[in-house]
Structure formats: structure tokens, C-alpha cells
Amino acid sequence: MVLGLEPGDRVGLLLPKSVDSIIAMLGVLTAGGVYVPVDEQSPAPRQQALLEDCGVRGIIGTRDTIARLVELDASFVSGLGFLLGRDCRQLPGRWHDWEPSAQPRAPASLPEVAPDQAAYILYTSGSTGRPKGVTVSHRGARAFVDWAVRTFRIDASDRLANHAQLSFDLSVLDVFGALAAGASVHLLTPADWVRPDYMVDLLLNRQITLWYSVPSALSLLETEGGLSRRPLPSLRRVLFAGEVFPVPRLRSLMRAQPEAQYFNLFGPTETNVCTWHALRTVPSETTNSIPIGRPCDHLRTQVRTATGSPVRDGGEGELCVAGPSVMLGYFGNDAVTEAAFWTDADTGRWYRTGDRVRADQDGTYWFLGRRDRQVKRRGYRIELGEVEAALAQMPGVRDAVAVATDDQTQGTRITAWVAPEPGAALDTLTVKLHCGRLLPRYMVPDTVQVRPELPRTATGKLDRKHLT
Amino acid sequence: MNVDPVREFIAREFLGGTDPAALESTTPLISSGVIDSVGTLRLVLFLEETFAVEIGATEIADGALDTLAAIGLLLDTKLAGK
Numbered sequence: 001m002v003l004g005l006e007p008g009d010r011v012g013l014l015l016p017k018s019v020d021s022i023i024a025m026l027g028v029l030t031a032g033g034v035y036v037p038v039d040e041q042s043p044a045p046r047q048q049a050l051l052e053d054c055g056v057r058g059i060i061g062t063r064d065t066i067a068r069l070v071e072l073d074a075s076f077v078s079g080l081g082f083l084l085g086r087d088c089r090q091l092p093g094r095w096h097d098w099e100p101s102a103q104p105r106a107p108a109s110l111p112e113v114a115p116d117q118a119a120y121i122l123y124t125s126g127s128t129g130r131p132k133g134v135t136v137s138h139r140g141a142r143a144f145v146d147w148a149v150r151t152f153r154i155d156a157s158d159r160l161a162n163h164a165q166l167s168f169d170l171s172v173l174d175v176f177g178a179l180a181a182g183a184s185v186h187l188l189t190p191a192d193w194v195r196p197d198y199m200v201d202l203l204l205n206r207q208i209t210l211w212y213s214v215p216s217a218l219s220l221l222e223t224e225g226g227l228s229r230r231p232l233p234s235l236r237r238v239l240f241a242g243e244v245f246p247v248p249r250l251r252s253l254m255r256a257q258p259e260a261q262y263f264n265l266f267g268p269t270e271t272n273v274c275t276w277h278a279l280r281t282v283p284s285e286t287t288n289s290i291p292i293g294r295p296c297d298h299l300r301t302q303v304r305t306a307t308g309s310p311v312r313d314g315g316e317g318e319l320c321v322a323g324p325s326v327m328l329g330y331f332g333n334d335a336v337t338e339a340a341f342w343t344d345a346d347t348g349r350w351y352r353t354g355d356r357v358r359a360d361q362d363g364t365y366w367f368l369g370r371r372d373r374q375v376k377r378r379g380y381r382i383e384l385g386e387v388e389a390a391l392a393q394m395p396g397v398r399d400a401v402a403v404a405t406d407d408q409t410q411g412t413r414i415t416a417w418v419a420p421e422p423g424a425a426l427d428t429l430t431v432k433l434h435c436g437r438l439l440p441r442y443m444v445p446d447t448v449q450v451r452p453e454l455p456r457t458a459t460g461k462l463d464r465k466h467l468t
Numbered sequence: 469m470n471v472d473p474v475r476e477f478i479a480r481e482f483l484g485g486t487d488p489a490a491l492e493s494t495t496p497l498i499s500s501g502v503i504d505s506v507g508t509l510r511l512v513l514f515l516e517e518t519f520a521v522e523i524g525a526t527e528i529a530d531g532a533l534d535t536l537a538a539i540g541l542l543l544d545t546k547l548a549g550k
Binding site for chain 2 (some may be wrong): 041189190191192193194195196198216220224378427428429432433435436437439440441442443444446447448
């Protein structure tokens with residue numbers, strides 16, 4: 001409030017995951033602001049695009065993260081209402097030092113925050129190349145956190161591991177679930193992820209009771225971290241979400257740690273978790289997939305056809321979700337927001353997830369795929385159109401397409417197929433480096449194929465089926 | 469430290485057999501997304517096995533593996549301490 005923050009103001013968080021980043025989130029919310037966590041490792045042009053898209057009033061960052069933005073566009077940083085960080089005085093802009101105070105003072109009065117006011121904005125990949133700011137209200141965040149605490153019986157004795165980045169919706173459960181229940185949360189950084197053996201040490205030594213991550217992270221703990229040789233008696237609940245868990249890997253994990261309960265959580269950032277399934281037994285050798293389960297009890301779901309007709313009796317269709325934790329909309333993007341919802345006079349506003357599902361007779365959902373080109377890679381949601389937009393900006397590229405393939409051992413892999421301009425020399429290294437300057441690391445293609453021409457259909461459209 | 473074995477490993481594993489010489493000593497590897505998080509683990513395991521050293525999470529966080537030059541420096545330091 002000393003910074004002049006008004007209720008509803010957006011504040012960018014450009015901080016490595018740390019206690020500071022949690023304090024910053026809580027401070028912004030307490031002042032009635034909207035926190036916008038930005039992956040501090042993503043390229044500076046993308047960071048600035050996100051911060052400009054939602055018109056942040058200020059940024060809470062570090063000397064290093066802000067310096068990268070200054071290097072890109074000092075006028076953007078100078079024009080912000082405030083910057084808050086430690087040891088940053090030499091940088092341009094309206095700086096305030098963040099110094100720990102021995103006697104913190106509570107402000108005389110805190111602003112009223114209405115339940116429908118925005119609490120946070122998380123950016124997801126956009127199919128046209130422009131990321132979308134998923135805006136979630138206090139009511140929405142609270143409904144989700146209450147559901148998670150209630151459903152997974154999180155209490156003050158729990159110790160949660162936070163694996164996801166704070167710019168990723170999985171972190172809302174770890175961080176706010178722990179805070180709401182009076183539990184502790186142990187922050188894992190991207191450097192920790194690289195050493196699964198260290199993460200298993202941490203799980204053991206800190207007696208973690210609840211783990212929540214994408215399946216690929218769990219698989220790494222098992223395959224590279226030695227999880228199968230090291231019993232974790234404290235670990236009672238293992239939650240996973242964000243991508244399909246290959247059943248052989250899940251089976252192996254459940255056999256390695258048989259004392260824990262396992263839960264498959266499902267839902268996009270726009271709703272957070274909307275369905276869930278408790279695995280009562282280890283999937284058999286003949287099981288090919290596991291269900292995404294039944295709706296969370298604070299939400300309503302239904303399956304509809306592409307034209308909006310209800311689907312019944314186990315037919316396939318698009319999963320639609322209504323209820324308090326559904327997002328307010330995409331920040332500043334009314335047309336895309338409108339296209340993502342349909343409104344029924346009797347049953348209200350429904351978010352169209354884009355996920356194709358079918359329901360069993362008892363109402364249990366099974367995930368069948370997407371109705372668009374969105375893919376998940378290690379839990380990160382990627383619109384291939386955003387990768388293609390980056391490829392199209394590369395000098396010397398005449399034609400480009402991004403294709404995702406599933407690999408049972410390494411998960412989803414992205415291949416960039418590019419055709420060069422006459423005389424241009426393209427290779428894997430230069431294409432990957434170009435993408436890395438524009439896209440978050442998880443969107444950089446794994447492999448690059450350079451061809452004189454990309455295959456086209458009789459009507460002249462790119463023929464993706466022949467790009468494998 | 470001659471980092472040619474590392475250069476060849478990276479070209480083979482992450483760059484589809486690109487000529488190793490194209491990788492300069494200052495080419496960003498991890499911060500650029502040329503090597504992703506799972507790839508970083510493979511790189512760490514390769515370095516540990518090839519050079520008989522141990523690499524910690526904090527060293528990765530500090531950018532000690534982000535370029536061939538940095539990797540060479542890290543290996544020099546570790547091997548000098550043996």
C-alpha cells in the first residue's frame with residue numbers, strides 16, 4: 001500500500017521460487033491487488049509481453065530479473081508505477097527497497113476485497129502466438145483450495161512439496177492448500193528437478209506427506225531418483241495432474257511406494273482441477289488407461305457436442321464445466337473469452353475445456369484427447385500455433401510447422417519442420433536458439449527437420465499427416 | 469580442460485548430429501532451451517560418469533552448465549580439487 005497499489009492493480013512477480021515469492025503473492029493479495037507470476041527463466045521479450053498484456057502497475061523482482069528487462073527495454077521498466085526488490089537501487093525506475101523489518105507494521109486499514117475480484121492471472125500458451133491471461137477470482141481460488149483441503153484431508157500436521165512453478169496452476173494447491181490448512185510447504189526449484197535423487201532425499205528427510213506434480217516428474221523420481229529402493233513412510237498422498245500418466249510408469253510407482261494413496265486430478269488452468277479419481281488398486285497388466293474421474297463437488301460438468309447439444313449414454317463430446325472456480329476470463333481478450341464459454345439461460349455459464357471425453361454409466365469420465373492442436377509436454381500446455389508463430393519470425397524461414405509426437409519413455413516431443421528461403425542456411429542449433437529467444441524453454445522444439453519443401457494437400461494446406 | 473567429448477555428446481544427443489564444431493564455447497545451452505530439464509539430467513549423468521565428478525543442484529542453478537566454457541571451468545575446478 002506504501003507503493004500506491006490500488007485494489008485490482010496487477011503486479012508482476014519476477015522472482016525465483018523462494019520464501020520471498022510467497023510473501024510477494026500474499027502481500028499483493030492483501031493489498032487487494034492481482035498477482036501475475038512470470039517464469040523468471042523465460043525469455044525477456046515474452047516476459048515483457050505478458051506484463052504489458054495485463055498492464056501491470058509494478059513489478060516485484062530481483063536485481064537479475066529486472067536487469068534483463070532493462071536490457072531489453074529500459075523505457076518499459078522506467079514507466080512502471082513501482083519496482084520492489086532487494087539491492088536494486090542502481091537500476092532505472094521507481095525503486096523501493098525490500099528490506100526485512102524486525103518490527104513489521106500492519107497498515108492501518110486493508111482494502112475490502114470482493115469475492116469476484118481477480119486474485120491472480122496465469123498465462124498459458126495461445127494458438128495465435130499471443131499467450132492468454134487466465135484470470136481467476138478470489139471466490140474461484142478459495143473454492144478450489146477449500147475443495148482440495150477437504151478432499152485430501154490436508155491438516156496442520158502435513159508437509160507438502162511444491163514442485164510446480166508458481167506461474168503454473170498446480171502451485172495453487174501446494175501453496176494455498178498448505179497455508180489454508182496450517183501445514184508447511186517445501187519449495188522445490190527448477191535446479192532441484194534436474195536431480196531426482198536429491199528430490200527423493202528431500203522427500204525422505206523432510207518427511208513430506210503430500211506430493212503433487214505432473215506425472216513426468218514422478219516418473220523421474222522412480223526411474224532416476226531410486227524411489228523404488230527407498231521407502232518413504234511419511235508419504236501418504238500422491239497427486240498428479242497436467243498430462244496423461246503412462247500406465248506402466250504409474251504401476252511401477254505404485255508398487256514402489258505401496259503405502260501412499262494415489263489420485264489422478266484433471267482440469268485446465270481455466271477451472272483448475274475439475275474432475276478427480278482415486279486409484280484404489282494398482283492398475284493391472286492389461287489396463288491401458290485410467291479414468292479422469294468424477295467432478296469435484298464444488299463444480300458441475302456436462303458433455304456436449306461441437307454444436308452444443310448434450311451428449312448422454314456414454315457418447316463422446318467436449319467436457320464443459322460450470323461453478324465458482326471457473327476463471328473470470330482471459331485478461332483484456334473479450335473475443336477469446338466469449339468463444340471459450342457458452343451460456344444457458346437455465347444452467348448458467350459453462351467453460352468449454354476443449355477436452356474430448358466420454359462418461360461411464362456411473363458418471364466417471366475418461367479422457368480421449370483434444371479437439372484442437374493443444375498438447376501437453378511434461379505437464380506444460382503448449383499451443384503448437386505459438387511454436388509455429390515463433391518459427392515464422394526466424395529470418396530465412398519460408399515455411400514452418402510444429403508437430404507433436406508421443407513417446408512412451410520421454411513423453412510428448414515437439415518437432416519443428418522448416419523449409420528455408422532460397423539460399424538460407426538453417427540447422428538444428430540455429431532454429432533451437434532462435435526459439436529459445438522467444439519461447440519458454442519447454443516450448444523449444446526437441447528436434448528440427450529442414451526440408452526444401454513441406455508437404456501440402458491438394459488444396460494447398462500443410463499436410464501434417466505426412467510430417468512424422 | 470578439453471571439452472570436445474562434451475561438445476560431441478551435446479551435438480549427438482540434442483542437436484540431431486549437427487557438426488560439433490558449430491557449438492561455440494559461449495553458446496547458451498540450458499538457458500536457451502537447446503537442452504531441456506530432462507536433457508540436463510542426461511548431461512549431468514554423462515559428465516559424472518565420463519569425468520568421475522559429482523555435480524550438485526546449486527551448481528546447475530548457478531549456470532555452471534550453461535555453456536561449454538562454463539562446463540570446462542567447472543570440470544577444471546572439480547578435478548583440481550581431487
